[in-house]
Amino acid sequence: MIKFTxxxxxxxxxxxxxxxxxxxxxxxxxxxxxxxxxxxxxxxxLIIMQLGWLITxxxxxxxxxxxxxxxxxxxxxxxxxxxxxxxxxxxxxxxIFVIYLLVYFKAIYIPWxxxxxxxxxxxxxxxxxxxxxxxxxxxxxxxxxxxxSRIAFLVMVFVFIKEDSKAVYYLVLQGLSFFIxxxxxxxxxxxxxxxxFTYFSFNKAIYHLRKSTPFQxxxxxxxxxxxxxxxxxxxxxxxxxxxxxxLADSLxxxxxxxxxTISQVVRASTASVSKFKTxxxxxxxxxxxxxxxxxxxIIVEPIVSRLxxxxxxxxxxxxxxxxxxxxxxxxxxxxxxPVIGKIAKYSIVNNLGIFFxxxxxxxxxIWYYFSWNLVELILCFGFVSLIHLLYILLIVFQIRKx
Numbered sequence: 137m138i139k140f141t142x143x144x145x146x147x148x149x150x151x152x153x154x155x156x157x158x159x160x161x162x163x164x165x166x167x168x169x170x171x172x173x174x175x176x177x178x179x180x181x182l183i184i185m186q187l188g189w190l191i192t193x194x195x196x197x198x199x200x201x202x203x204x205x206x207x208x209x210x211x212x213x214x215x216x217x218x219x220x221x222x223x224x225x226x227x228x229x230x231x232i233f234v235i236y237l238l239v240y241f242k243a244i245y246i247p248w249x250x251x252x253x254x255x256x257x258x259x260x261x262x263x264x265x266x267x268x269x270x271x272x273x274x275x276x277x278x279x280x281x282x283x284x285s286r287i288a289f290l291v292m293v294f295v296f297i298k299e300d301s302k303a304v305y306y307l308v309l310q311g312l313s314f315f316i317x318x319x320x321x322x323x324x325x326x327x328x329x330x331x332x333f334t335y336f337s338f339n340k341a342i343y344h345l346r347k348s349t350p351f352q353x354x355x356x357x358x359x360x361x362x363x364x365x366x367x368x369x370x371x372x373x374x375x376x377x378x379x380x381x382x383l384a385d386s387l388x389x390x391x392x393x394x395x396x397t398i399s400q401v402v403r404a405s406t407a408s409v410s411k412f413k414t415x416x417x418x419x420x421x422x423x424x425x426x427x428x429x430x431x432x433x434i435i436v437e438p439i440v441s442r443l444x445x446x447x448x449x450x451x452x453x454x455x456x457x458x459x460x461x462x463x464x465x466x467x468x469x470x471x472x473x474p475v476i477g478k479i480a481k482y483s484i485v486n487n488l489g490i491f492f493x494x495x496x497x498x499x500x501x502i503w504y505y506f507s508w509n510l511v512e513l514i515l516c517f518g519f520v521s522l523i524h525l526l527y528i529l530l531i532v533f534q535i536r537k538x
Contacts, residue, residue, distance in 0.1 A: 151266065151275055151282050156390040158286040162293045163386045166306055167379065168443060174300040176375025177246050179382035181254045181307060183366045184235055184244070185261065186389075190360050192228045192262035195220045195344050196351035197270060203344075204271055215334045216344075217268065223341040228262050244370055253304045256311025260318045268325060277328075281320045289313035354489025357524070359396050359469065361496050362388055362461075365517050368500045369510070377510050380448045384458040384514075387436075391428065391459070395466040421470060429463045450511070457514045464521040471528050484531065492524040 163182075167175050200220070207213045232255070238244045239251050269275045289309055297306050325331040356364065362385055369381055398421060433456055440452045472485045499516040508516075 151278055153394070154279070154282050154286050156393050158290050160386050160390050162290060162306075162310075163383065164443065165293055166297060166303075167383055167448070169298045170300055170303065172376040172379050172447065174303055174375075175382070176377075176379040177250055178303050178306065179378050180244065180246050180370045180375070181250050182382065183363065183370050183378075184246075185254060185258050186360075186363050187367050188228065188231050188235070188258045189262045190356070190363055191231050192224050193267065194227055194352050195223055195267075195348045196355050197267050198355070199344075199348035199351040200267055200271060203347075210330065211334070214332055215340075217331060218334045218336050219340045219344055220267075221263070221265075221333075222336040222338075223345050224263060226341065227345075228259065232258065249304050250307060253307035253311070257307060257314055260311060260314040264314065264318045265321050265325065268329075268331075269321070272329065277324060278317070278321060282317055285313045285316040350483075350486040350490060353493050354472075354486045357489040357493035357496065359392060359465070361465075361493065361521075362392070362517070364496065365500065365513060368504055369513060372504050372507060373510070376449075380451055380454060381510055381513075383448060383451060384454045387432075387455055388458045388462050391432070391462045392465060395425070395462075395469055398470075418470060422467070425463060425466050425470070429459060432459045454510065454514065457511070457518065461514065461518040461521055464518065464525050468521065468525050468528060471525075471532055488524070488528065488531075492520060492527075495520045495523070 166178060170178065203216060204213070207216060235244070236251075239246060239248070266275070266278070269278055289312070292309050293306060296302060297309075366378075366381060366385055369378055373381075436455045436459070437452045440448075440455065444451060472489070496517070499520055503513050503516050
């Protein structure tokens with residue numbers, strides 16, 4: 137069971153790791169060469185991009201797993217895929233319009249040249265159909281093109297991006313990288329899987345968005361709530377504070393995508409086996425998370441001191457706080473769908489996720505209203521995550537007892 141699960145994790149993890157390692161290294165690179173202010177503006181662009189991807193992919197992976205069980209033939213599959221993509225286009229167009237208004241009315245301040253340079257990354261990254269390959273259990277088919285595209289991007293950043301005036305080129309190069317990956321992914325969908333666009337139904341697209349909402353709200357709470365916190369920060373903080381948070385958040389996202397991939401694979405791999413065979417897998421992953429946490433807490437200080445010295449205020453402390461929050465969120469995912477969903481009902485996990493998402497949003501409002509600082513923002517984030525984890529563990533123990 138353990139061997140099978142990790143065989144499934146590796147190909148998916150390859151793509152996640154490639155993207156996250158490249159993102160982490162390039163963010164560190166531009167943070168080193170750019171001024172605090174310019175890096176802060178670029179960080180706002182990256183926050184906008186990540187939130188856009190999240191909204192564009194509102195039809196959640198967990199929901200897609202469920203509805204694909206109901207498809208009866210290839211035509212049904214293509215009809216479902218077409219309407220998922222159509223729903224993405226609807227959301228992406230609406231999101232770009234809203235962000236344009238926020239920038240125009242200076243609710244979010246970034247220079248216009250950075251805003252327009254951001255659009256290719258937002259569009260092609262948002263439409264990247266990784267979900268399709270997850271459904272087919274064929275994520276490994278995208279590893280080589282992802283590796284080529286992201287490494288090419290990394291090399292170009294290292295060679296050409298070394299001063300504030302190159303901020304636009306950084307965003308354009310990233311957009312080109314995502315364009316290559318997305319174009320190749322759709323090409324393979326048409327060629328290898330006989331995917332064709334069927335007629336789309338506006339009502340069906342809205343149906344998928346509505347039915348996916350409980351899954352996505354739970355995913356927001358468990359996986360991407362840091363993006364909501366980052367967007368809240370972008371509305372009410374200086375570029376320098378946003379720059380500091382963005383560096384810490386890059387480490388958080390790299391670790392979080394690692395744990396999200398593991399959570400998805402554990403759920404898929406253990407769907408047809410007994411809960412008793414699931415237990416050793418969960419135990420091993422829990423042990424790995426503890427090791428990663430302690431290693432991260434130890435190595436952060438020498439790395440930050442060597443690279444940035446005093447350029448970013450309190451960065452070591454901020455990163456350590458974010459690592460602790462990551463650990464809490466990782467356990468929420470580990471004991472969520474793979475455990476509670478296995479021994480009880482997925483609806484319990486969804487409802488908990490939605491409840492605590494609104495708790496996060498309430499804390500965001502409080503933080504915004506009182507204009508608290510960056511440390512207080514992360515403490516608010518961590519407080520809700522801790523309560524969420526404790527409640528999940530209480531449910532697990534209660535179910536086992538009964």
